[in-house]
Amino acid sequence: MCEIHRGVKLDFIYIIAMMLVALGLYCLLLKRNLIKMVIGLAVLTDGIHLFLISLGYRAGGVAAIVSGDWFSDLPGFAARAVDPVPQALVLTSIVINICILALALSLAIYAYRHYGTLDPSKIRRLKE
Amino acid sequence: MVYEPVLFGPGFWGPIVATAALLLIAAVTWLILICGRRITKAQPSDQKMQTYACGEVLEAEEVHADSEQFFSPIRRVFKPFYRYVRPGHTGILSTYLFWVVVGLIIILVAIAVVLG
Amino acid sequence: MIPHAPILAILIPLFAAFLMPVVGIFARWKGLKRAREWFAIAAVLVEFAIVVSMLPAVWGGQVLVYQLGGWQPPWGINLAIDGLNLLVALIVAGIGTLVMIYSFVYMERDTGLDQYYTLFLLILAGMMGVALTGDIFNLYVFFEIMCISSYALVAFRRNWQSIEASIKYMIVSSLGTSFILLGVALLYGLAGSLNIADLAQKLGPVASSAVIVPLALFVTGFGIKIAMVPLHMWLPDAYQAAPSAVAALFSGATATVGIYAMMRVVYTLFGALAIGIMFATLGLVTMVLGAFMALVQRDLKRLLAYSCISQIGYILLGIGLGTTLGIQGGLFHLFNNAIYKTMLFMIVGAIIYRVGTSNMDELGGLWKNMPVTGTLFVVGALAISGVPPFNGFASKWTIYVAGIEAGQPVFTIIALITSALTLAYFLKALNSIFLGQRPAHLKDVKETPRSMLLPIILLAVLCVVFGVLPQLGIDLVRPAQEALMNSSGYISAVLGGA
Numbered sequence: 001m002c003e004i005h006r007g008v009k010l011d012f013i014y015i016i017a018m019m020l021v022a023l024g025l026y027c028l029l030l031k032r033n034l035i036k037m038v039i040g041l042a043v044l045t046d047g048i049h050l051f052l053i054s055l056g057y058r059a060g061g062v063a064a065i066v067s068g069d070w071f072s073d074l075p076g077f078a079a080r081a082v083d084p085v086p087q088a089l090v091l092t093s094i095v096i097n098i099c100i101l102a103l104a105l106s107l108a109i110y111a112y113r114h115y116g117t118l119d120p121s122k123i124r125r126l127k128e
Numbered sequence: 129m130v131y132e133p134v135l136f137g138p139g140f141w142g143p144i145v146a147t148a149a150l151l152l153i154a155a156v157t158w159l160i161l162i163c164g165r166r167i168t169k170a171q172p173s174d175q176k177m178q179t180y181a182c183g184e185v186l187e188a189e190e191v192h193a194d195s196e197q198f199f200s201p202i203r204r205v206f207k208p209f210y211r212y213v214r215p216g217h218t219g220i221l222s223t224y225l226f227w228v229v230v231g232l233i234i235i236l237v238a239i240a241v242v243l244g
Numbered sequence: 245m246i247p248h249a250p251i252l253a254i255l256i257p258l259f260a261a262f263l264m265p266v267v268g269i270f271a272r273w274k275g276l277k278r279a280r281e282w283f284a285i286a287a288v289l290v291e292f293a294i295v296v297s298m299l300p301a302v303w304g305g306q307v308l309v310y311q312l313g314g315w316q317p318p319w320g321i322n323l324a325i326d327g328l329n330l331l332v333a334l335i336v337a338g339i340g341t342l343v344m345i346y347s348f349v350y351m352e353r354d355t356g357l358d359q360y361y362t363l364f365l366l367i368l369a370g371m372m373g374v375a376l377t378g379d380i381f382n383l384y385v386f387f388e389i390m391c392i393s394s395y396a397l398v399a400f401r402r403n404w405q406s407i408e409a410s411i412k413y414m415i416v417s418s419l420g421t422s423f424i425l426l427g428v429a430l431l432y433g434l435a436g437s438l439n440i441a442d443l444a445q446k447l448g449p450v451a452s453s454a455v456i457v458p459l460a461l462f463v464t465g466f467g468i469k470i471a472m473v474p475l476h477m478w479l480p481d482a483y484q485a486a487p488s489a490v491a492a493l494f495s496g497a498t499a500t501v502g503i504y505a506m507m508r509v510v511y512t513l514f515g516a517l518a519i520g521i522m523f524a525t526l527g528l529v530t531m532v533l534g535a536f537m538a539l540v541q542r543d544l545k546r547l548l549a550y551s552c553i554s555q556i557g558y559i560l561l562g563i564g565l566g567t568t569l570g571i572q573g574g575l576f577h578l579f580n581n582a583i584y585k586t587m588l589f590m591i592v593g594a595i596i597y598r599v600g601t602s603n604m605d606e607l608g609g610l611w612k613n614m615p616v617t618g619t620l621f622v623v624g625a626l627a628i629s630g631v632p633p634f635n636g637f638a639s640k641w642t643i644y645v646a647g648i649e650a651g652q653p654v655f656t657i658i659a660l661i662t663s664a665l666t667l668a669y670f671l672k673a674l675n676s677i678f679l680g681q682r683p684a685h686l687k688d689v690k691e692t693p694r695s696m697l698l699p700i701i702l703l704a705v706l707c708v709v710f711g712v713l714p715q716l717g718i719d720l721v722r723p724a725q726e727a728l729m730n731s732s733g734y735i736s737a738v739l740g741g742a
Binding site for chain 3: 141143144146147150192193194195196198199202203206209210213214217219221223224225227228230231232234235236238239240242243244
């Protein structure tokens with residue numbers, strides 16, 4: 001299975017993915033608003049998802065579902081199908097990420113109720 | 129039970145022996161305490177019961193050691209730590225995230241050095 | 245062994261979590277009191293029994309490999325259980341059971357207990373999944389289940405402290421888990437597999453420079469969970485703000501699971517025993533910083549949280565030394581730490597339950613009111629400071645000897661001094677809470693309720709038993725140590741055991 005994506009050169013999309021990760025990290029580190037930080041987290045994980053999904057990509061590939069004529073040509077199918085594992089991983093990871101985003105935003109709402117601000121440098125009663 | 133020799137000197141550690149010794153010594157200490165019990169009757173007077181605080185009047189119930197200053201000598205010895213590292217725990221989320229990234233870089237460099 | 249025991253250990257808390265809201269509705273409809281609590285306790289007890297039933301086979305040297313859906317590794321997801329997995333599963337199930345019994349009374353004044361028990365069972369399912377799985381992505385998913393339920397548990401009371409702590413914890417920890425996901429993605433790109441054993445085999449011939457980045461990402465991700473310096477800052481906030489029962493579970497079980505994941509990935513998957521020296525050094529920094537910070541705290545829960553960081557340092561030191569004795573000592577300390585740290589958090593919870601505060605400046609002289617709790621606190625404090633005849637001494641001693649045998653006497657000396665500091669801050673806590681003058685308004689404080697004392701006493705007994713008979717504890721962790729040091733056995737058992 002590991003040979004599927006070896007021959008494909010996808011440098012450009014990897015660079016884009018890593019740029020998304022870096023952008024998310026920048027947003028997390030330097031933005032002074034909880035909502036923006038949550039957005040940064042989302043961008044960061046989406047960069048990782050893009051990286052992961054492009055690992056399984058192949059130019060001109062078919063979906064990894066055996067159907068119709070492919071039943072009679074399984075080796076040909078294996079040579080053309082995209083790697084299905086990253087797709088499954090990304091799907092799982094997106095679901096997990098939705099949970100985190102929903103929880104983070106609801107906590108941000110509560111924080112605004114308690115503190116009257118979303119600035120993390122003012123939400124600091126617990127320290128040292 | 130076999131007591132294996134330890135590299136840094138003679139002696140052995142037997143947990144049961146040690147526990148028995150601890151209990152024995154505790155019993156002896158208790159006996160000494162019993163012997164040293166006061167015989168004369170306590171004669172409390174108002175003056176004796178007062179807490180001396182430079183002339184201020186303090187109720188006994190209100191006297192309490194400040195828990196932050198409890199080990200102030202140790203704090204004095206390790207002054208640099210309490211001056212620089214402790215205020216680093218600012219409680220600001222951005223600082224925490226900054227240190228996570230610094231930690232990642234430290235770990236990355238350490239692994240790169242070790243695995244070479 | 246019960247058939248399908250490995251998967252049942254994960255599924256039972258998971259399904260019990262889903263059933264919990266239904267049980268709650270049913271209980272209110274029928275007017276049954278405590279139905280939720282009994283249901284939750286039954287679920288964790290069954291889980292514990294299942295984990296115990298796997299003990300004889302694994303201790304006999306067998307690696308249990310359970311293939312989900314009958315797919316052979318490396319294609320299918322599998323659960324692989326050797327001595328190390330089982331030790332962690334045992335700690336998780338045992339601590340989970342005791343904390344559940346403790347929550348019975350401790351949480352009774354809160355509302356929304358359906359959600360509390362649902363989250364509690366979910367976090368148990370997540371931890372059990374991390375402990376038993378043999379698949380790296382599956383490990384990530386269960387890790388996320390554990391993390392998400394822990395964010396919600398920290399925020400459970402929704403007052404300002406818990407919301408603030410939960411937000412900080414959540415964003416820092418989510419960054420950590422995305423590092424882990426990135427590490428998984430890089431590994432998949434590198435070796436094209438997700439099975440831990442298969443990956444370990446495929447990474448063998450790969451040049452070591454290629455694995456530096458994924459390894460660092462994994463170490464950082466798990467390091468956040470176990471609060472390794474400098475990734476530790478969220479922990480005191482989270483432990484201070486969480487309900488004490490939750491903090492007890494975190495300090496006992498979640499930290500253990502984090503260390504397990506770190507060891508499994510670094511030592512088995514990457515086979516990177518060489519970076520142990522980095523763990524030992526970071527462990528030293530962690531233990532010293534935790535101890536110094538704990539010395540000046542005003543809040544007992546925060547003090548215990550820093551003490552937790554400090555103890556993690558000992559475990560990292562032991563494991564990082566990489567020798568047989570060092571790993572044995574580290575794992576034994578992991579086991580002991582779960583026992584007394586859970587116990588101490590439970591005692592703080594008991595004080596909060598009766599007095600309403602854990603601020604040490606407002607407490608004092610409670611020995612007259614709560615002699616049993618005070619005695620148990622002394623047992624816990626002496627055990628954690630490494631005073632014989634309690635269990636902390638046995639494991640710390642093993643780590644000290646291991647440090648000298650590994651040719652690192654400086655490590656041992658620093659560890660010894662830190663141990664003295666540990667005793668110092670626990671004496672301060674003892675003095676501020678149980679001794680000294682009792683403020684007038686604390687005159688009517690009562691002893692801790694019996695059902696809360698029961699799990700604490702059980703843990704205290706364990707402290708004494710493993711202190712007086714340390715050989716018992718060493719025997720308990722030896723299968724785990726052998727499993728950790730024998731990664732080729734794990735690999736061949738998973739891949740060859742069709």
